[in-house]
Amino acid sequence: MIRASGPHIETIMPRYISLLATVALLAACSSDTTGTGTRDNNGNNQNNVNNSNNANNGNNVNNRNSVASLAIEPAVADLVSVDAAEVTQQFSAVATLTDGSTNSTLPTIWEIDDLRIGRIGERDGVFTGNGLVGGEATITATLVDDASKSATAIVRVRLERELITMGSPADIAMSFQGAGVDDAARAAAMVYPLEGAVMPQNVYPADVQWERGVAGDRFRITLEKPNAKITAYAEHSGAGFGNHWLVDEDSWRSIAQTDPTDEMTITVDRWEAASSEYLRGAPVTMRFAEAALSGSVYYWDIAAGRIVRINDGSGTREEFMPTPPTSPNGESCVGCHTVSNDGRYMVGRLGGGYNAGAVFDLTQDLTQSPPPTEYAVSGSSPYWNFATWSPDNSRLVVTGNEWNLQGMRLVDPFAGTDVALQGGALPGAGTTHPAWSPDGTLLAYVANAGGFGGSNVTGDIALMDVPAADTFENPRTIQAGNAVPNAVPAGNAASYPTWSPDSEWIAFAHGTGSRSEDQQSALYLMRRDGTGLVRLDNASGGPNATNTFLPNFSPFDQGGYFWVSYLSRRDYGNNEVGTKGSGLQQIWVSAIKANPMAGEDPSEVGYWLPAQNTQSRNISAYWAPRACRMDGEGCSVGTECCSGECTPNANGELVCSPPPPDRCREIGESCNQVSDCCNADRGDIICQSNACIRIVN
Secondary structure (H helix, E strand, O other), X not given: OEEEEOOOOOOOOOOOOOHHHHHXXXXXXXXXXXXXXXXXXXXXXXXXXXXXXHHHHOOOOOOOOOEEEEEEEOOEEEEXXXXXXXXXXXXXXXXXXXXXXXXXXXXXXXXXXXXXXXXXXXXXXXXXXXXXXXXXXXXXXXXXXXXXXXXXXXXXXEEEEEEEOOXXXXXXXXXXXXXXXXXXXXXXXEEEOOOOEEEEOOOOOOEEEEEOOOOOOEEEEEEEEOOEEEEEEEEOOOOOOOOEEEOOHHHHHHHXXXXXXXXXXXXXXXXXXXXOEEEOOOOEEEEEEOOOOOOEEEEEEOOOOEEEEEEOOOOOOEOOOOOOOOOOOOOOOOEEEEEOOOOOEEEEEOOOXXXXXXXXXXXXXXXXXXXXXXXXXXXXXXXXXOEEEOOOOOOEEEEOOHHHOOOEEEEEOOOOEEOOOOEEOOOOOOOEEXXXXXXXXXEEEEEOOOOOOOOOOEEEEEEEEOOOOOEEEEEEEEEOHHHOOOOOOOOEEEEEEEEOOOOOEEEXXXXXXXXXXXXXXXXXXXXXXXXXXXXXXXXXXXXXOOEEEEEEEEEEEEOOEEEEEEEEOOOOOOOOOOOOOOOOOEEEEEEEEOOOOOOOOOEOEOEEOOOOOOOOOEEEEEEEOOOOEOXXXXXXXXXXXXXXXXXXXXXXXXXXXXXXXXXXXXOOOEOOOHHHEOOHHHOXXXXXXXXXXXXXX
């Protein structure tokens, strides 16, 4: 085994190159003939190849003493990268000739099947592991003049990193020598992440939290997979320590992408100052899906009275609209919002109850006071309670004054006027929580709601067909709220239907009522025709948990999963840096299997959406793609455009334009189409949700 070590890390500081950018850079080098491991198919001159072979073999092309077989030495290479250091291994292709002799100098093409781990010299067989992603890869060697002769070998790269938090003693690791003691009553009790949680690979690092720690205690936090081990040490420094460790980003990204199909084990061991004993902690296992969710989450921070935004992979929240416009009755708040399917527009109600609505372009600067709206809001503007976007952004279906049992209406979101229907009729009194399917063909909603949709205690999930523009027909109930079999909790209120990205599934909440502060509820899933109903026990917090509400599917189908956000009063972490004991609603996210087996619970244990305000009640999360303007739309600066380019058109007007051929978009930058992205011809780069990303596979 070969070990390579980088500098020892004594404090948790951003000391590594950004993992995703580096891996993308390595992948981008795949056309470089010095280190890609990609076969040369450019048609080398066969005479030159034969001449080279003749020179190396000492034979001519008619000689019967030809290559019988090919092997790689070593057949298996185990390398260890310490603290992100690169590791190298020389591989050799050894040909056995028909006379029994061997030759290791024949021209050979080298390949590797996983560029995330490292690269191999196409001609020299030198493997270089990047030290950022570990795992196992297959090396292939093929003779230049005889493609039928090839061989494979295995290279395994194990990552090992050790971190000591700021202020902890340099010899803290010595406190964890020996076998340790098993004593569940004194050991650190880990409370986050949750056992069995599934997260996407690009989620912001988890804040590992535990209980039972006092000043002077020491802790060892270990994250481990078969080919990666991250060890962090921290000493409890007293007030403010919080009994937690926020995993550093580079370590988290490394272990997330290493051994992508394997579970990760997290363990927190405690050295108890009072007894000078090392107490072994119980491990928690979780898993990363081979998924990268791009886009932004928009949710309502009730304490702030604002819609805030968290961008993918980020640990900070943005108050992108700090001073909401004032409603006609003098309120300055945006609530009961929803975001268009493409992430471009947000609509919200400007105050409590039945109130004037406003539409915002999320590509605009909304930090102005007041922020711009798509139509001027006045006393004659449309009023509503809840709203949903059509897939093409051209219409809103809104609910009328639900206290007065008004029905739904159709609204032009850019004119701020009601729209006359071309056929059929929208549902009438007692309806709320509309949700337009992504394919545009159906409108889901709650019928027979017993009062305002924010606190209804009865309700059925219903559908209407949308056969043509501005046409709604055939209302029917597909799941009655009082007929959910074996419901836990027992109740009559179905609420907040939401569509999967493929428009085939509907998730909804069901329980005693829709109000998350004081009612009980759990999540359910069914097919679009109402069949296949199943309780989402894992997402809801267990088969008997009753504190989960308001699901919203994200627009992403990644890693074999749909992803749904929801709010819950469950404890997040401990009571020092988390929310334990507070009962405050927080946003959680769960993976939902895209192709579940009949009758199974397709949901996974959820994770807390990073960057939330743990001192507030956070509700109504909408996960939307990156908001940017497409080619041909007006612009003032390039950052408004998905392509990143704002240039004059034939009329001299500034419009979003494709990037020039010599300015491709790097991983993470915005795009219109895959051809905008650097190395688009590789096959593992796509333009998804208006961002260039590398497919995780």
